[in-house]
Amino acid sequence: MSTAITRQAKDVVYKVYKYFERRKNDRSTIEYANDSNLAKTVSEATGFSVTSIKKIIKEARSMEAHGSAVTIKPPQKNFFPKKRIEMDSFKEGVIRRKITQWYKVKKCTPSLKKLNEQLKQGNVLDCSREYLRQTIRRLGFKYLTCQSKRKLLIERHDIMRLRWHYIRDIKNYRKGGKSIIFLGETYVTQKCWQANTDRGAMENISKEPRIIIVNAGSRNGFVHNALLMFKSHSKTGDYHGDMNATNFRKWINEKLLPNIPPNSVIVMDNAAYNSTQINKKPTMSSLKSEMQQWLENQGVQHHSAMRKCDLMKIIDEQNTEKHYKIDEILNENGHIVLRLPPNHPDLNPIELVWGHVKGELERTSIDSNLDEKIKDLELLFSNYSPEKWKNCDEHVIKNEDEYYKSDRGFDDALDRFIIQVNQKDDDDDDDDDDEQVLTESEHEFDMEIDL
Template identity: 40%
Template sequence: MKSNLSYPGGRETLRKVMKKIGFRYASVDGRKFLMERSDVTSARCKFLKEMKALTSSDKTIVYLDETWINQNHTVSKCWVDSTSGKAEGVRVPTGKGGRWIILHAGTKNGFVPEAALIFQAKNVGDYHDQMNAETFEKWFQVQLLPNIPPSSVIVMDNASYHSRKKHKPPTGSNNKATIIEWLEKKGITVPEGLLKVELMELVTRHITAADTNYVIDNTASEHGHRVVRLPPYHCQYNLIELIWAQLKEARLLDEQQSSGVVNVERLQKKIHGALTPTPTMFLTFDRLTLPSSVKLAWLLRPVKPYVPTPKQ
């Protein structure tokens, strides 16, 4: 290591460093290793090449996504003064309050006008379970498509309600009646007495491109637009995620102006080539003497001066 990596320390120092960062000296289990799936890698490469070509054109790129917020959103733990004789800290509401789902879309010019859909949902489960294809497709046709420029490119993820197929082919998990019904709707004569595996062979032979196309993609194409789908597990490529973060920063700036804050910027790091927001914020003050803390929503957070290293 000293010759290859110019490591200046000794063996014991290295052992302490490795242990501190989470490593331990043990037998190697050759069956455990981390590897990215080849289909995910392929989808990412395809997406990046496609988006590179589209961003160099004059087409408008529209990013859409859903998010949620609880009316009484708070945290259950925070730093408190253990020496104080009275109760301190976050006053936690008795309940989370109503859950609100927000569906919106935006371009480089801002949010798409008249495209916001905000509704109250149930307070149980993942918010993705509160959406459905009917709600999304209605919003897509009524609120999004009429308000975006012609020949736009629409970027979205592969959530189930984004991916409904009009003539979804049956699978092996369907019963025989469902498989036969699908075949007969396509005008295919089904002989009596066929086994399920034989019915699935018929399905495979008669699947067409129209059967596997998404309803949303077809709707967009009929209106002169194009849908580009994010690769799996790569939500950081959906730029509206950064827009949500900027909205929170703008609200934070309004709240902190009385403390002398003139700019708020969130620290970002690169993940697979895309800038991804982190929880760390940079605050710029209009005074030399900084406050010891600032109030962020319901929490008092310490302020630490940051002096960047001068560039050579």
């Protein structure tokens, strides 16, 4: 296979050609006077083919004829567009459950290579191992070392705990007959739709005008009059700017609370605009007086002469629960707030609803402007039937059941696997396939994942 000639090499080749040309025309020497094929001579001197030499000479002479400096263009590089990977919340949920199945069914810890092959064979995800590594890291997984010094791929314990408690609570609320309302926010741009859980679909999205959409619904359909749509960066209207804590609280008070049943359960994620804390713990960037005041409010003893580092140590030792302003507003109105576990949009049916509306919008108004899109969206939301909402809710309930079943048996399955591995190490009779899988996982994750 031929190698492309760089610009620097072409410059050198042409200078060599000019050198031999001057020697040929120099009457004081007869060394190259009879040389009728300078291209061949340059080829022998440089090692490039005669055809390449002739192309370089032709290109350089053409530039000289037009009176421009001889700066030969570099070879054109082949551009291979980066493969776009379609990742969504439901694929992420499958990845979580696949990892758990390795311990419960295959009785071994998954390596990136084996996990990637399984996801490809199941038509779940076709990506590189590096992309998969980044994905499972973002989902909250990391390798931990067990007693036998083997590494196990384990989900963060706090995420497992939050998911377990969330599923347990929402199942109890359903059994109690409570109305469960799911909240969600997304936005639409001139050329693209993107939910607040999507990542990496567009660059500089904050600078691009878009329609911000906030809505709520249950298995009975969208909450009446709860739809909010406004254009970002607008300076007029009741809602302006971008979605923030002020706009979200305004929507809660004006559009959500008047239109939901009493004693409802409100399910939401932990987006920044709905997670403003009450009496938030100070940090080292806080003023010393603020740190002292917080400790006084908590009734914790401290000395006024203490340095900030000592105050911070006392603050870190206080095991205080987080309290949010939005939760306080909803609780005062008789409602219960249930927070989704981090990175689990597959437990929110409104994410499926966004996908359905997105598909219709792309088919009907892909080339329309934002004002036209607002009208189209109003029609799409008004025509979205309660039956479709119920189907989305049923799908999420199935996800809950899968998580519940998987998480409930995971501790025992993991313990059995650890005992099995320890016994094999004691007997010095490791299974070859198990050894290969574990060794691969160690090599794949030599870089420790701290989340």
